[in-house]
Amino acid sequence: MPELILLGTGAGPGVPSFFCSCPGCREAWQKNEYSRTRSGAALKTGKRTLLIDASPDLRAQLVREKISVVDGVFLTHWHYDHYAGLGELEYYVKLERRERLPLYLPPSAVQQFNGAFPNLAEVFSLTPWRFFNGYDFDGITLTPLPANHGVETAGLLVESGGSRVAYFTDTAGLPESSAEKVRGVDLLICDATFYGENWFPESHMSVDEAIELGKKVEAKRTILTHLSIHYSRAVTSEELEEELAEHPDVDVARDGLRLELL
Numbered sequence: 154m155p156e157l158i159l160l161g162t163g164a165g166p167g168v169p170s171f172f173c174s175c176p177g178c179r180e181a182w183q184k185n186e187y188s189r190t191r192s193g194a195a196l197k198t199g200k201r202t203l204l205i206d207a208s209p210d211l212r213a214q215l216v217r218e219k220i221s222v223v224d225g226v227f228l229t230h231w232h233y234d235h236y237a238g239l240g241e242l243e244y245y246v247k248l249e250r251r252e253r254l255p256l257y258l259p260p261s262a263v264q265q266f267n268g269a270f271p272n273l274a275e276v277f278s279l280t281p282w283r284f285f286n287g288y289d290f291d292g293i294t295l296t297p298l299p300a301n302h303g304v305e306t307a308g309l310l311v312e313s314g315g316s317r318v319a320y321f322t323d324t325a326g327l328p329e330s331s332a333e334k335v336r337g338v339d340l341l342i343c344d345a346t347f348y349g350e351n352w353f354p355e356s357h358m359s360v361d362e363a364i365e366l367g368k369k370v371e372a373k374r375t376i377l378t379h380l381s382i383h384y385s386r387a388v389t390s391e392e393l394e395e396e397l398a399e400h401p402d403v404d405v406a407r408d409g410l411r412l413e414l415l
């Protein structure tokens with residue numbers, strides 16, 4: 154059965170972040186299951202494994218999930234917490250795979266890739282993705298849809314035979330064109346960076362806003378991810394899970410969560 158593995162579920166600073174001692178970070182120091190590496194996912198089709206984003210924690214994520222073969226990378230946008238792990242794939246490609254790894258990236262990020270990683274020109278074969286274009290991976294279709302995040306950013310609609318999953322880690326609400334496409338999805342995996350006040354309403358969402366978005370697009374289930382939990386109002390994951398128990402259709406993501414696709 155194909156599956157989507159949430160490799161990381163934290164916002165840019167990670168949880169715990171090294172410079173913070175809020176209750177959420179203290180909880181993660183004490184209980185490793187509440188730590189959150191930077192956001193990304195792996196789509197396992199049954200034949201191949203495609204990474205969605207490459208966080209700076211990529212190596213530890215692949216080791217943790219025992220993923221030893223990677224067949225491609227799909228970048229949602231060019232922000233450090235989503236692309237910095239590309240460098241982790243250099244030795245895999247040179248020593249093990251021995252042929253270039255397909256890298257799908259935002260058209261506007263090609264120049265930035267070349268500037269940031271001149272030494273990886275031989276490691277990846279670049280394909281700038283196009284919004285609303287479907288990309289087939291072993292019968293599963295990935296469609297990049299516009300997100301509201303300042304820089305050119307995609308969320309992904311993942312469609313397999315029996316399920317539709319929308320993966321939007323970094324977005325402030327959805328443009329109408331994307332909302333239309335994801336209406337009625339089985340699963341909306343959604344940016345919920347902030348607990349309490351949203352400091353960046355142009356580019357991220359709060360927990361409450363993410364829950365609202367799930368209702369608006371009539372998602373059957375909403376999973377909150379890209380959590381910072383220590384910005385405006387600190388909260389522990391245990392508290393958040395307890396609070397959300399009153400929303401049976403909403404779950405808090407955890408690193409390593411596996412979601413089966415029908």
Ligand SMILES: [Zn+2]
Binds near residue numbers: 234323
């Ligand atoms: Zn991010």
Ligand SMILES: [Zn+2]
Binds near residue numbers: 232235302323
């Ligand atoms: Zn971002």
